[in-house]
Amino acid sequence: MTETTENPQTAATAPAAQRGLIPLPLATARALLLAGGILTTASTFLRWTWTSDFPGDLTVNGYPGGLQVLTLIAGIITALFAVSTYGVRGLGWLLPARNNAPLVLTALSGFAVTWYTVISIAAELGGIVNWEPGTYIAAVASLLPVIGALAFPQDATDSTKEALKAYIAKADHVPAPQATAPWIQRLAITIVAALGLTVFAYGIDAEDELFIGFLIVVVFTAWALQTAGLFDRFSRLTADNRSFALAMGFVAAIGFPFTQTNDHYANLGVNILIFGTVALGLNIVVGLAGLLDLGYVAFLGVGAYTAALVSGSEFSKFSGVQFPFWAAALTGAAASLVFGVLIGAPTLRLRGDYLAIVTLGFGEIFRIAVNNMDGVSGPDITNGPNGIPSIPDLSFFGFDFGQNHDIAGFTIGRFANYYLLMVLISALVVTIYRRASDSRIGRSWIAIREDETAATAMGINGFRVKLIAFALGATLAGLAGTVSAHVTYSVVPNPYQFAGAAPPNSAFLLAAVVLGGMGTVSGPFLGAALLYLLPEKLVALQDKSLLAFGIALILLMRFRPEGIIPNRRRQLEFHETGQLDVPDTTTLTDEPAITKAGA
Amino acid sequence: MRQRSLVILTSVLTTGALTLTACGSRDSGSKSDSGSTTLTIGVDAPLSGENSTTGLGIQYGVQIAVDDANKNNWVPGVKFKVKALDDKAQPATGQSNATAFTGDSSVVGAVGPLNSGVALSMQKVFASANMVEISPSNTDPSLTQGKNWATTKTRPYKTYFRTATTDALQGGFAADYAFNGLKKKKAYVVDDKQTYGAGLAGIFNSGFKKLGGTIAGTDHVNTGDTDFSSLVTKIKNSGADLVYYGGQYDESEKITKQLKAAGVKIPLFGGDGMYATTYIQTAGKAAEGDLATSVGVPVDTLPAAKAFVSTYKAKGYKGDYGAYGGYSYDAASAIIKAVKAVKDANDGKLPDSNDLRSKVVDAVQKSDFEGITGKVTFDQYGDTGNKQLTVYQVTNGAWKAVKTGTFTG
Amino acid sequence: MNTLPQQLANGLLLGSMYGLIAIGYTMVYGIVQLINFAHGEIFMTGAFGALTVYAYILPDGTSMVVAVPLMLIGGGIVSVLVAVGAERFAYRPLRQAPRLAPLITAIGLSLALQEVVRNFYPGADKDRSFPSLDGSHDIGSVTITDADIFLVVAAIVCMSGLAWFVRKSRTGRAMQATAQDPDTSQLMGIDTNRIIVIAFAIGGFFAAVAAVSYGLKYGNIGYRMGFLMGLKAFTAAVMGGIGNIYGAMLGGVVLGVAETLASAYINHIPGMQQLGGSGWANVWAFCLLILVLLFRPQGLLGERVADRA
Structure with a gap:
């Protein structure tokens, strides 16, 4: 921020001295923060430009639209935090540690989204003549809270750079919350689940500029809440009410299609869920057992191909055979299991990076083999590059997944049907994951991952438990694959590659696990949602979208190598250890995850 | 005390947020200023990564057709625009692009995809929405003529056409x-x-x-x-x-x-x-x-094709028009001309979105005009009638x- | 006509190229235990660096005798800069991070480098033609081109130079020390950061040599050329024993020969008629890798790895 440069570098006073980066009295700073927040909110009710050519139509007085809504929300949040600094009763929970970072970050969120809007109005419509008085008001109003927040006093530091760092640092100590009644805790979880669903539903619908604005607000606000210590508090809350939180996450996930009128978003939703579920399966292998698998997508392929072969498609080699879905799902999972064991048995005796290259090789072998098994250049099984198209829709007890259904006044389209089926399967996979990681075998995985020699010395059969992890991971991917075959109507060899421009491929699956946070349940889902939505929504960048995506991966790893939702123990440890590391068995951050991912 | 106000505040916040998001969806349907309607033609092709050179050729081929239509007023009172989505040559992505098109009421038809493998996952989506899909490049015979195309031809989807010829x-x-x-x-x-x-x-x-x-x-x-x-x-x-x-x-x-x-x-x-x-x-x-x-x-024997190539170069479009740019132009033209036919048959008025889409499918089937790659017609399977090689x-x-x-x- | 000698020559040539690239993987891995998946892209940028020298700096019609060394320098500079830049700005901050974080960085870097070249290098959205050395010589039943001779000579010179460097020079010995125990060697006064940068730089330069050979041999380069070559080179490094520079070269040659022979002869084996040809060559290459690792888990020339993995 430019205004920070005017910071006068007076000699440091007493070590305990508190002062703001911008020298203003505390009362003024607070007032600026509050007034700025309110003004920003108010400015969205004015028109920001004269023509409806700008997406979202920002020309209506008294009715915010498009990006204005995001500014409005950011303004309200800023104002709320400002009020809470006055010690208003009932809002104290927003700032449990009473630190400055949430104030700065929420102020920045409003500032960034407003200025982003203002600048893109000028850029897209050609010049600042397209600004209206409301635009100027918004631009100035959104700047005020930033100045105000940076004027809040904090411990004196040596340089401006350090002072700025201190302004966005997480509170050192977050006081424990007062005991609350169980029903309040549950209500809070419910509200968070509802909010999560709303945010996700809004984000998935947003396009182009609106999505970028959405990202700005979500990133800054989430960052603010994290620095305020609210995430920690919430994860404790969910840990105390685990089953309830899981159930709420599940409900929120089911609720998603009912918030959508367009089946396209259900389609995105089901793809994200499939991708996320497979990533969770990979998390067993990578996150829990510490085995680096670079060919994991092949197991998804085995499941998908198996399901396609027994689906009754006329293009299948066994076109007369049509298994009911439960049987097809079991067959697909079983086929993946068999492949998992076949690959794992000889190779799991290798260590570390050798395993990585062998799994990578297996992934490539699968893709090439499937591509060649068309009776011309290989045995006639998979129909080669043409794949197996015309996979019929599923049908349970007369409920045809291919048709629209009206449920309680909502129309549930084809993809929403599959989405709901996939929610069930994801819930199953989440349960298996949690059960497994909490079990004796799960602890063996972690022991093996941490120190194989020591674990073996303690009587753990390293090979056996690794094989179980590998096989279980493969089975879950195969299960997800059976659904994906039906969703896309066809299976073809191309998607099952090591690295490509779009999910699913092994590199993206691994990235979803690592980005989200290894060893957690929510991490892979969040990572999957991000990796799926980012390239999808960055169409405005056209052929530069992959470039932006690559840079985003580098930056995310640079600044958050432990993943967005870090495993607690891992976060504490990772400065001491350099090894492939991970989980503890009962992560506290798991529950909200389902909300985010599933919603 | 403190807890109760907490609850109240949070609920107020939630309700507020929910209401606001509801506000976000103000009417954003196709606007008709000065009596003209804007219809969208979807393009699905790989626009980034590996196959993007060819994919961009498809996108800009359609773009030029749409520009020509708007400039020369092919359909009076109707303006067209292009909505190009990137399928990255992935079937699942192509399918989600297809649902994006069918879910957008201003889209009247789509051109694409580049890859036959992607087409397999898209055909059915367009068929259920009764929206026309014309591929400029799919050559797999089974896409139009069914599994046993060599012996008994049956057309699987009546909404799928192609301006490319089969293998x-x-x-x-x-x-x-x-x-x-x-x-x-x-x-x-x-x-x-x-x-x-x-x-x-x-x-x-x-x-x-x-x-x-x-x-x-x-x-x-x-x-x-x-x-x-x-x-x-x-x-x-x-x-x-x-x-x-x-x-x-x-x-x-x-x-x-x-x-x-x-x-x-x-x-x-x-x-x-x-x-x-x-x-x-x-x-x-x-x-x-x-x-x-x-x-x-x-191409150099047809003046229209020469104009196409020079426009493509003059606009400095990326990608390569050589392979499928011309077929994309003709595919988009077929949709645009079908819209005109539907409008003319309906006393110069456009029917509503769903009706328009299904009528456009029928009109595309009856296409018969001189395109830049030759005569554009479709046979009973949706294959191009242009058998000139x-x-x-x-x-x-x-x-x-x-x-x-x-x-x- | 007996094609075996020619096919063996084909395999050896391809393998030398894998080997040159594999050096980059193996040196970096040997010192920091990092799989630099973006190394294939470093190879690719080297090719474009060399092309820049030829197409935009040198006057038209420059003799290849003059042009090739200059292209090597140009490609070398670009590759080394990219490799060292990647180390400095992407990998170094992650040195204490969990093992998988740099892997994701590498995937991101790989995508970003490809896209930078595709978007910003003139004409690089399609393959670009590269000056080739086409003059061919028949030695018995084997035909080889000038580019092939260049490749073999370059590989031999690079390998012996590297072997001398690592064994005899001060920096080379410091490198060995760092590979064995980074902490102790730091205590002994070795600047490990410098050693790591040098490892990246050497890997980058070898990749550039491979890239120029690639261009001269095949006559065209493209932004995607690094992906598959990088993957194969990585396989070669592992097969030879990752961390061992001779292993990288041997692994490369074995892989190249195996691939070529599989593509040429597998379908002559009764019962496997359908499993031969170029399409299945990669499958057999990976199968060979798995077999090698089963019987020699440390790779062909690998040393003890028990405390490395």
Whole structure:
């Protein structure tokens, strides 16, 4: 921020001295923060430009639209935090540690989204003549809270750079919350689940500029809440009410299609869920057992191909055979299991990076083999590059997944049907994951991952438990694959590659696990949602979208190598250890995850 | 006390947020200012990454058609715009793009995709929404003629059309020219094991044998491969006098180069996937004498096509129009002209979105106009009626038409 | 005509190129235990660096005898800069991070480098032609080109130079020490950061040599050329024993020969007619890798790895 440069570098006073980066009295700073927040909110009710050519139509007085809504929300949040600094009763929970970072970050969120809007109005419509008085008001109003927040006093530091760092640092100590009644805790979880669903539903619908604005607000606000210590508090809350939180996450996930009128978003939703579920399966292998698998997508392929072969498609080699879905799902999972064991048995005796290259090789072998098994250049099984198209829709007890259904006044389209089926399967996979990681075998995985020699010395059969992890991971991917075959109507060899421009491929699956946070349940889902939505929504960048995506991966790893939702123990440890590391068995951050991912 | 206010505040916040998001969806339907309606034509193709050069050619081919339609007022009172989505050559992404099109009430039809494998996952989505889909490049015969296209043809989806010709025609025409025109007797057949290439090579193979030629050998390469020395040695040893390659120019330009460097001076023959200037630019002198088939009559004999090429260049569009730009232009034109036909039949008014879509499907089926790749019509399977094929040969660093005709056999 | 000698030559040539690239993987891995998946892209940028020298700096019609060394320098500079830049700005901050974080960075870097070249290098959205050395020589039943001779000579010179450097020079010995125990060698006064940068730089330069050979041999380069070559080179490094520079070269040659022979002869084996040809070559290459690792888990020339993995 430019205004920070005017910071006068007076000699440091007493070590305990508190002062703001911008020298203003505390009362003024607070007032600026509050007034700025309110003004920003108010400015969205004015028109920001004269023509409806700008997406979202920002020309209506008294009715915010498009990006204005995001500014409005950011303004309200800023104002709320400002009020809470006055010690208003009932809002104290927003700032449990009473630190400055949430104030700065929420102020920045409003500032960034407003200025982003203002600048893109000028850029897209050609010049600042397209600004209206409301635009100027918004631009100035959104700047005020930033100045105000940076004027809040904090411990004196040596340089401006350090002072700025201190302004966005997480509170050192977050006081424990007062005991609350169980029903309040549950209500809070419910509200968070509802909010999560709303945010996700809004984000998935947003396009182009609106999505970028959405990202700005979500990133800054989430960052603010994290620095305020609210995430920690919430994860404790969910840990105390685990089953309830899981159930709420599940409900929120089911609720998603009912918030959508367009089946396209259900389609995105089901793809994200499939991708996320497979990533969770990979998390067993990578996150829990510490085995680096670079060919994991092949197991998804085995499941998908198996399901396609027994689906009754006329293009299948066994076109007369049509298994009911439960049987097809079991067959697909079983086929993946068999492949998992076949690959794992000889190779799991290798260590570390050798395993990585062998799994990578297996992934490539699968893709090439499937591509060649068309009776011309290989045995006639998979129909080669043409794949197996015309996979019929599923049908349970007369409920045809291919048709629209009206449920309680909502129309549930084809993809929403599959989405709901996939929610069930994801819930199953989440349960298996949690059960497994909490079990004796799960602890063996972690022991093996941490120190194989020591674990073996303690009587753990390293090979056996690794094989179980590998096989279980493969089975879950195969299960997800059976659904994906039906969703896309066809299976073809191309998607099952090591690295490509779009999910699913092994590199993206691994990235979803690592980005989200290894060893957690929510991490892979969040990572999957991000990796799926980012390239999808960055169409405005056209052929530069992959470039932006690559840079985003580098930056995310640079600044958050432990993943967005870090495993607690891992976060504490990772400065001491350099090894492939991970989980503890009962992560506290798991529950909200389902909300985010599933919603 | 404190807890209760907490609850109240949070609920207020939640309700507020929910209400606000509801506000976000103000009417954003197609606006009609000054009496004109704007309809959207969807484009689905790989616009980033590997196949994007060809994919962008499709996007801008459609763009030029839409610009022409708007400029020359092809459909009075209706403006068109392009909505291009990137499928990254992935079936699942292509499918979600298809649902994006069908879910947007301003979209009247779609052009794409580039890859047959992606088309498989999209056809049914368009069919359920009754929206027309015209691919400028899919060549897999089963897309229009069903599984047993060689024996009993049945059309699986009545909303799917293509302006590209099927492998069956092109492969047969090439075999005929290789045997009767070039008098080659021993061919080595290679393909890239993709839907298009493998299909084309397979049909060439059987066609060439039927005419009495010998197949010196067959091989399959992987897309992305760069070293073909082993293949080249095999070809050299087989004594073949022609190499037929089913696939795209990305690999064939390398094969021809390595072939000639190893001293195997026999021509390489391919399909429209390698009929592009890039092929000659990259392979250089090695491309001299190589051949390719392409649909339609040579572009430089049609003035409309020349105008298309000069517009594409003048606008500085990225990508390569050579392969499918012309077919994309014709595909978009077919949709636009169908809209006009529907509007004219409906007393000059556009029916509502769903009705319009299904009527456009019927009107596209009846298409009959001069496009830039030749006459645009569709047969009962949705295949192009343009059965004109041309063989081109690289002469002095440029593609030169050597034979134009129709394949009947 | 017996094609075996020619096919063996094909395999050896391809393998030398894998080997040159594999050096980059193996040196970096040997010192920091990092799989630099973006190394294939470093190879690719080297090719474009060399092309820049030829197409935009040198006057038209420069003799190849003059041009090739200059292209090597140009490609070398670009590759080394990219490799060292990647180390400095992407990998170094992650040195203490969990093992998988740099892997994701590498995937991101790989995508970003490809896209930078595709978007911003003139004409790089398609393959670009590269000056090739086409003059061919027949030695018995084997035909080889000038580019092939260049490749073999370059590989031999680079390998012996590297072997001398690592064994005899001060920096080379410091490198060995760092590979064995970074902490102790730091205590002994070795600047480990410098050693790591040098490892990246050498890997980058070898990749550039491979890239120029690639261009001269095949006559065209493209932004995607690094992906598959990088993957194969990585396989070669592992097969030879990752961390061992001779292993990288041997692994490369074995892989190249195996691939070529599989593509040429597998379909002559009764019962496997359909499993031969170029399409299946990669499958057999990976199968060979798995077999090698089963019987020699440390790779062909690998040393003890028990405390490395």
